[in-house]
């Protein structure tokens with residue numbers, strides 16, 4: 001299977017970590033893909049022209065939660081997506097919160113890097129920052145839920161925090177979210193996390 005990705009994409013990182021944690025990495029060929037390059041063929045695989053995309057024998061799969069759940073169906077080890085009950089819904093809620101944080105952070109990133117300075121809209125940036133702050137506060141309050149068996153929610157949270165470290169290190173989220181910081185420090189020792197660190 002081919003994974004169209006960028007080393008800087010937190011969504012693709014989640015997929016790459018899931019692949020390593022489930023022992024599937026050797027079945028996946030990671031193909032660096034630019035969302036800016038029409039010749040990449042990305043839009044022919046994902047009409048939204050977003051990465052990650054996983055090419056499978058039955059066609060392309062997107063977005064990252066779908067790819068992760070597909071990968072989770074391919075192995076017999078402990079599942080990243082709990083099968084049922086509160087454990088499943090909590091893992092999916094963590095995943096949604098982490099992805100939402102990443103969406104807001106990416107919107108800020110695009111505003112600051114793709115728009116001319118004179119067209120950047122500070123209230124829009126502040127609105128996204130507010131989402132990130134309230135998401136981090138919720139994560140801090142619920143951080144104890146991240147302990148225990150590894151889930152896709154925990155992987156998502158680690159990637160979202162890693163993206164803040166990559167692009168917005170000066171925000172200093174650790175100072176205001178100590179429980180989350182302690183949890184993240186433990187997660188950051190996992191070989192899957194280390195192997196997927198992007199250099200800015």
Ligand SMILES: N[C@@H](CCC(=O)N[C@@H](CS)C(=O)NCC(=O)O)C(=O)O
Nearest residue numbers: 009010011035050051052063064065
């Ligand atoms: N919901 C999607 C989000 C993917 C996403 O936003 N990817 C970014 C890169 S990190 C992208 O492809 N952006 C290009 C664009 O928005 O045009 C997922 O979970 O896969």
